[in-house]
Amino acid sequence: xxxxxxxxxxxxxxxxxxxxxxxxxxxxxxxxxxxxxxxxxxxxxxxxxxxxxxxxxxxxxxxxxxxxxxxxxxxxxxxxxxxxxxxxxxxxxxxxxxxxxxxxxxxxxxxxxxxxxxxxxxxxxxxxxxxxxxxxxxxxxxxxxxxxxxxxxxxxxxxxxxxxxxxxxxxxxxxxxxxxxxxxxxxxxxxxxxxxxxxxxxxxxxxxxxxxxxxxxxxxxxxxxxxxxxxxxxxxxxxxxxxxxxxxxxxxxxxxxxxxxxxxxxxxxxxxx
Amino acid sequence: xxxxxxxxxxxxxxxxxxxxxxxxxxxxxxxxxxxxxxxxxxxxxxxxxxxxxxxxxxxxxxxxxxxxxxxxxxxxxxxxxxxxxxxxxxxxxxxxxxxxxxxxxxxxxxxxxxxxxxxxxxxxxxxxxxxxxxxxxxxxxxxxxxxxxxxxxxxxxxxxxxxxxxxxxxxxxxxxxxxxxxxxxxxxxxxxxxxxxxxxxxxxxxxxxxxxxxxxxxxxxxxxxxxxxxxxxxxxxxxxxxxxxxxxxxxxxxxxxxxxxxxxxxxxxxxxxxxxxxxxxxxxxxxxxxxxxxxxxxxxxxxxxxxxxxxxxxxxxxxxxxxxxxxxxxxxxxxxxxxxxxxxxxxxxxxxxxxxxxxxxxxxxxxxxxxxxxxxxxxxxxxxxxxxxxxxxxxxxxxxxxxxxxxxxxxxxxxxxxxxxxxxxxxxxxxxxxxxxxxxxxxxxxxxxxxxxxxxxxxxxxxxxxxxxxxxxxxxxxxxxxxxxxxxxxxxxxxxxxxxxxxxxxxxxxxxxxxxxxxxxxxxxxxxxxxxxx
Numbered sequence: 001x002x003x004x005x006x007x008x009x010x011x012x013x014x015x016x017x018x019x020x021x022x023x024x025x026x027x028x029x030x031x032x033x034x035x036x037x038x039x040x041x042x043x044x045x046x047x048x049x050x051x052x053x054x055x056x057x058x059x060x061x062x063x064x065x066x067x068x069x070x071x072x073x074x075x076x077x078x079x080x081x082x083x084x085x086x087x088x089x090x091x092x093x094x095x096x097x098x099x100x101x102x103x104x105x106x107x108x109x110x111x112x113x114x115x116x117x118x119x120x121x122x123x124x125x126x127x128x129x130x131x132x133x134x135x136x137x138x139x140x141x142x143x144x145x146x147x148x149x150x151x152x153x154x155x156x157x158x159x160x161x162x163x164x165x166x167x168x169x170x171x172x173x174x175x176x177x178x179x180x181x182x183x184x185x186x187x188x189x190x191x192x193x194x195x196x197x198x199x200x201x202x203x204x205x206x207x208x209x210x211x212x213x214x215x216x217x218x219x220x221x222x223x224x225x226x227x228x229x230x231x232x233x234x235x236x237x238x239x240x241x242x243x244x245x246x247x248x249x250x251x252x253x254x255x256x257x258x259x260x261x262x263x264x265x266x267x268x269x270x271x272x273x
Numbered sequence: 274x275x276x277x278x279x280x281x282x283x284x285x286x287x288x289x290x291x292x293x294x295x296x297x298x299x300x301x302x303x304x305x306x307x308x309x310x311x312x313x314x315x316x317x318x319x320x321x322x323x324x325x326x327x328x329x330x331x332x333x334x335x336x337x338x339x340x341x342x343x344x345x346x347x348x349x350x351x352x353x354x355x356x357x358x359x360x361x362x363x364x365x366x367x368x369x370x371x372x373x374x375x376x377x378x379x380x381x382x383x384x385x386x387x388x389x390x391x392x393x394x395x396x397x398x399x400x401x402x403x404x405x406x407x408x409x410x411x412x413x414x415x416x417x418x419x420x421x422x423x424x425x426x427x428x429x430x431x432x433x434x435x436x437x438x439x440x441x442x443x444x445x446x447x448x449x450x451x452x453x454x455x456x457x458x459x460x461x462x463x464x465x466x467x468x469x470x471x472x473x474x475x476x477x478x479x480x481x482x483x484x485x486x487x488x489x490x491x492x493x494x495x496x497x498x499x500x501x502x503x504x505x506x507x508x509x510x511x512x513x514x515x516x517x518x519x520x521x522x523x524x525x526x527x528x529x530x531x532x533x534x535x536x537x538x539x540x541x542x543x544x545x546x547x548x549x550x551x552x553x554x555x556x557x558x559x560x561x562x563x564x565x566x567x568x569x570x571x572x573x574x575x576x577x578x579x580x581x582x583x584x585x586x587x588x589x590x591x592x593x594x595x596x597x598x599x600x601x602x603x604x605x606x607x608x609x610x611x612x613x614x615x616x617x618x619x620x621x622x623x624x625x626x627x628x629x630x631x632x633x634x635x636x637x638x639x640x641x642x643x644x645x646x647x648x649x650x651x652x653x654x655x656x657x658x659x660x661x662x663x664x665x666x667x668x669x670x671x672x673x674x675x676x677x678x679x680x681x682x683x684x685x686x687x688x689x690x691x692x693x694x695x696x697x698x699x700x701x702x703x704x705x706x707x708x709x710x711x712x713x714x715x716x717x718x719x720x721x722x723x724x725x726x727x728x729x730x731x732x733x734x735x736x737x738x739x740x741x742x743x744x745x746x747x748x749x750x751x752x753x754x755x756x757x758x759x760x761x762x763x764x765x766x767x768x769x770x771x772x773x774x775x776x777x778x779x780x781x782x783x784x785x786x787x788x789x790x791x792x793x794x795x796x797x798x799x800x801x802x803x804x805x806x807x
Contacts, residue, residue, distance in 0.1 A: 037689040037690060037691055040689040040702075040703035041702070045705040049650065091401055098401045098698075100697065103697070214755075215734050215755035215773070216733060216734050216755065216771070217757065217768075217771055217773075243712070
């Protein structure tokens with residue numbers, strides 16, 4: 001009998017013994033290596049090649065995770081996805097063949113192997129970050145955190161847990177370099193990328209705002225006063241879509257790296273349960 | 274008038290009444306002759322691409338640029354099935370046949386959308402077909418319809434009742450074999466190719482006796498030891514070499530040959546361990562329809578490492594007296610091939626490509642040194658989804674234009690070595706979209722096959738998986754990822770009409786007529802929509 005068979009047998013038997021908190025492969029020295037390849041194939045699209053997160057998915061190398069506290073919960077999340085987020089259930093993203101139970105446990109072994117032995121220290125001050133967010137930095141004019149703030153830009157309540165410091169820093173310094181990190185069509189749940197729309201209606205009124213949604217014939221726009229405009233493109237005098245973000249570029253003289261770290265610390269604290 | 278003549282006249286009148294008065298009535302048989310002469314009955318859509326040439330062009334012209342603005346939905350049929358809905362329906366004498374992604378086949382009243390029968394084969398709970406649950410349609414011959422299932426069975430159903438006439442297992446689904454393809458009926462054979470390139474199956478094309486389900490031939494798309502082409506595989510790599518054949522080919526009655534495209538070698542994104550050209554992956558095969566014997570082959574992408582299945586419909590066209598095959602390939606090049614011998618006539622890029630900057634002596638694009646995936650990953654265009662994919666194209670003999678859905682997207686390809694294990698994914702690599710190339714762009718393009726020139730293009734809001742239908746009315750129909758069904762002017766590709774169907778399109782449109790009224794139908798979301806003039 002092949003090793004795979006016994007592995008499958010052992011795992012099936014383990015699964016039958018109700019929920020378990022421990023990875024049955026936790027002591028298999030080869031599991032993490034096999035899991036690395038599985039991770040690259042199935043998870044790296046959003047979570048980055050080294051599990052350290054990308055713009056689309058959270059850094060999984062952090063010891064503290066938002067949705068899972070133990071291996072069993074992680075297995076559940078990978079198998080069934082997280083409703084209300086872009087995390088799909090295993091095998092349902094329309095790409096690839098999905099993972100077997102063994103492969104999921106291998107991936108969990110890999111993720112565990114990537115976790116730092118000591119927790120990283122945050123250099124930001126969350127209280128100062130909060131003041132900046134709702135005060136001088138004007139973030140809350142367009143962004144909401146826990147129900148307070150504006151609606152024009154993405155809600156940032158959970159962004160601190162979902163994105164790396166580097167990617168948040170980049171979005172603040174260069175908002176146009178990469179608009180909101182939409183997902184590829186097979187997994188995206190909501191296609192909003194916050195492109196800037198400038199439209200002139202038949203009666204000459206100019207509307208400027210962000211695209212809430214769009215197809216070839218219509219566009220749904222939120223303007224800076226948070227009014228929603230439902231427009232038919234062929235009835236407009238002019239229509240322009242730009243990937244130049246409506247968000248201002250925050251240079252170092254407006255917001256220092258330390259101040260951004262403070263804001264990131266605030267966002268990380270806001271998103272934590 | 275003598276009495277005998279009157280009696281004859283009455284008899285003829287009776288026949289005339291029978292023919293014209295009953296309206297829709299099912300003729301007994303869809304003979305192979307009817308399939309050969311499908312152009313004589315444009316009210317029916319008798320096979321996946323409409324006819325054996327794969328043109329997906331209807332000679333119905335009631336709907337045209339001047340009246341298309343008034344097109345309205347006549348009926349909607351909700352399947353409730355989950356999965357990507359890729360089916361191309363068939364219509365025969367007023368009955369509408371289609372498949373859904375969950376091993377389901379059904380028949381509807383083509384005039385009202387009301388169901389007549391439904392058949393479903395249980396989907397095994399442990400099945401994990403690559404890329405989602407999918408089925409592209411069925412074939413019809415005599416009094417039966419035929420389709421392939423996710424668990425690799427070929428099923429023949431009574432066209433009038435949906436009762437199973439035969440059901441054969443072609444391969445084991447537990448080792449990654451499945452059918453997603455719409456079969457092709459040729460003479461008395463039902464021909465279809467297997468899916469499973471992501472599982473390291475050894476690809477094949479099968480032909481079954483339509484009456485009995487007995488397998489008449491199987492062509493392995495990866496040659497075994499002692500067969501020509503086996504030397505293009507390293508060691509035993511041929512055993513898990515992939516080269517599935519999951520999209521419907523075309524048929525040339527003049528030479529009794531089928532032209533069938535094949536998919537990626539396995540593992541799909543890692544060439545190490547299978548050095549060589551890896552025949553007949555990513556190839557067009559000319560097979561004798563009777564025997565399944567290979568007459569010639571043309572390989573689009575040698576030793577592929579980017580998942581560029583050549584599983585696009587090879588369209589048979591005639592230009593300046595020449596009998597050609599036009600194929601818009603997933604690797605980004607538009608190929609024109611001599612139908613007689615498989616010799617390449619031209620290969621022209623029709624989208625963003627970076628993998629080749631030279632051609633070999635035959636004119637075939639050759640991969641450059643930087644195209645291979647690396648451990649760190651680097652960007653190659655097109656991405657793994659390709660410039661186009663399975664979505665069926667169309668060719669209009671009147672405009673002489675080839676219409677195809679195209680995508681500009683680049684991916685980062687990185688290696689991730691994997692051992693082969695039966696029933697497990699076997700890609701050998703990971704790919705993900707490259708940010709450098711965002712946003713990804715989607716187009717409908719009109720290509721002149723003679724020059725390879727892109728004559729017109731329409732840019733969609735985002736890339737679409739919809740196929741294309743061309744009509745003699747001077748229109749082109751296609752759908753988009755945002756759920757619109759769109760009619761374009763065939764010459765300018767200007768959109769003239771659209772309807773929001775509320776679900777993304779993954780299917781190819783088709784046309785039919787009932788009671789002299791032309792319809793255009795397409796699957797979107799989990800429903801089928803039929804449109805006609807008011």
